[in-house]
Amino acid sequence: MNSPTTHRVSLSVNGRRIELDIEPRSTLANVLREKCGLTGTKLGCEQGSCGACTVVYNGQQIRSCLMFAVQADDVDVWTIEGLAQTSTDQISRSAPLPSLPDLAQAFKRNHALQCGFCTPGMLIASACLGQASGGDLDDEKIREGLSGNICRCTGYQGIIESITEVFITETSDLKAMATKQ
Numbered sequence: 309m310n311s312p313t314t315h316r317v318s319l320s321v322n323g324r325r326i327e328l329d330i331e332p333r334s335t336l337a338n339v340l341r342e343k344c345g346l347t348g349t350k351l352g353c354e355q356g357s358c359g360a361c362t363v364v365y366n367g368q369q370i371r372s373c374l375m376f377a378v379q380a381d382d383v384d385v386w387t388i389e390g391l392a393q394t395s396t397d398q399i400s401r402s403a404p405l406p407s408l409p410d411l412a413q414a415f416k417r418n419h420a421l422q423c424g425f426c427t428p429g430m431l432i433a434s435a436c437l438g439q440a441s442g443g444d445l446d447d448e449k450i451r452e453g454l455s456g457n458i459c460r461c462t463g464y465q466g467i468i469e470s471i472t473e474v475f476i477t478e479t480s481d482l483k484a485m486a487t488k489q
């Protein structure tokens with residue numbers, strides 16, 4: 309039964325509708341991790357500075373440590389667990405950021421992660437940046453676009469190379485193919 313100290317919230321997480329009884333002070337990040345078991349959403353600074361807790365909320369990337377979970381009533385949330393599924397996985401591909409599985413492979417190829425703590429948030433921010441850019445990116449724009457996501461291990465070069473590979477090289481190849489046809 310719904311306790312007087314909690315609020316019933318109904319939301320979609322990774323394409324599945326769920327109802328949760330939530331304490332008013334719980335953040336969305338804590339609820340995703342502790343009530344939904346979605347620990348790919350990391351908690352670093354817990355004050356909006358590091359980007360480790362980034363999720364997609366009604367199609368926009370947000371920092372889930374800065375949002376109370378009760379604000380998420382009737383919204384659509386995607387975490388790294390849902391976003392990283394490929395089209396052959398069981399989950400429906402209604403997920404936003406269809407480039408994210410390719411980007412995750414590029415991160416592996418380019419050694420764009422070491423401890424991996426920043427990686428879920430970094431992948432989501434990178435996919436948002438790449439998809440919004442339409443391929444109009446260079447090193448400087450990528451560094452600026454990811455300036456809200458902190459990585460303590462990699463020096464960022466592998467991350468930049470991955471984004472370049474997926475969003476600049478592939479876009480250029482597609483454009484070149486289209487002009488030949």
Ligand code: FES
Nearest residue numbers: 352354356359373
């Ligand atoms: S944990 Fe949310 S921005 Fe750092």
Ligand code: FES
Nearest residue numbers: 422424459460461
């Ligand atoms: S890979 Fe360790 S913080 Fe980024």
